[in-house]
Amino acid sequence: MEGTLVTVSLAVLSLLLSIVCGLLGAFAKLSQSRKVRRIGNLYTTFVRSVPDLVLMMLIFYGGQKLVNDFGLMTGLWSYVDVNQFVAGVVTLGVIFGGYMAETFRGAILAIPRGQIEAAMSVGMSSRQVFQLVTWPQMVRYALPSFTNNWLVLVKSTALVSVIGLHDLVWNAFSAGRSTHKLFTFMIAVLLIYLVITAISDVALRRVDRKYSAGVRRA
Template sequence: MLPTFTQFASTLEGFAPLLLRGVWVTLQLALLSLLLGLAFGLIGAGAKLSRVRTLRVCAQLYTTLIRGVPDLLLMLFIFYGVQTGLSRLTQALGWAYIEIDPFAAGVLTLGFIYGAYFTETFRGSLLAVPRGQFQAAKALGMTFSQGFVHVIFPQMMRFALPGLGNNWMVLLKATALVSIIGLADLVKVAQLAGKSSQQLLAFLILAGLIYLLLSSISNAILRWLARRYGAGVQEASR
């Protein structure tokens, strides 16, 4: 049975600082994982479009493996499996015990997982940019990096934004997976607060509403980015 609003508000007041810290951990985790995932995605897309067969094969194995294994299993493997292997290695070499930080493990795992999805998004968006744009940048005397940053990247983002936006929304919700490795994110904090106050359902509903708020803010930012990167196309179509 759900508590009355007055009862829940009184309980919430005591747990508010803890919940705010949980929200902050979730945001940090999501944003850092996004940055790492984008880096993996750009590298993976470049490898898939490379003329070097070895790079193409490695990138294909990466995306196939990640998209075929559940996120939860990968999270458990990286945190517990790698920790076990690292412990055995340090023991064999006589080194001091090294413990993997749950936050670092969460960022690494989520960034690595969603980097595979970003790889396919970036690959498709790069292929959508007319090849003449690469040649035009080179004709203007730009280096490869200058041409990519000033000519290719803005056009690529126009095609990539829908896919990136969808993956970001899924990534934001996937941060809840870190609660299984003991990280005090929003979901973990809501569970602890709910069990301590015997109002678990109310706190879980509150956590869901906070995720909904974060998703709504993300949608507004994504719409702004879509207008920004589509400005030239919109002007040309008038």
């Protein structure tokens, strides 16, 4: 149960970070500035090309040295501990931020341009256009892909066990190895992941119904 709590916490925090990275990446790729678009394209290409495990090890083993070397060089801090949990959140958040960027970009492009132009023509500010026109429809268009990304992210949390985080998989493997009942504990892990997935599916279906209110489906 302790491992399950760690896994859920890791997944939720990684999701929040991935949403922030995804929105920034989407707006960068839709920017009118060529340099900003290149940065957005470089980000999504990089995180989708490097294996998750490789990037996690780079951040965990190399990230701490880079952060502390920078702090020592600038005098801003003396030592920062990048533990397994932080490395896992940063890695998964940045990786899935690349997938979220494409999800959000596609959702924004699906919104009819005429609606945005009409909102601007009646005097709405850019913030009002985003809050009242872009965001509600972007959520509806992005939800199917967003749901898939979230479920894959939940499964990807198992990778943190490789760098020693005491998550669900690590605890189950340790218990199974010490009691010689590894198969039993892995079945328990399977069932727990199924429960997390089922709860997530129900919650996201409710969100989908909320943002699809008044929309006639084929």
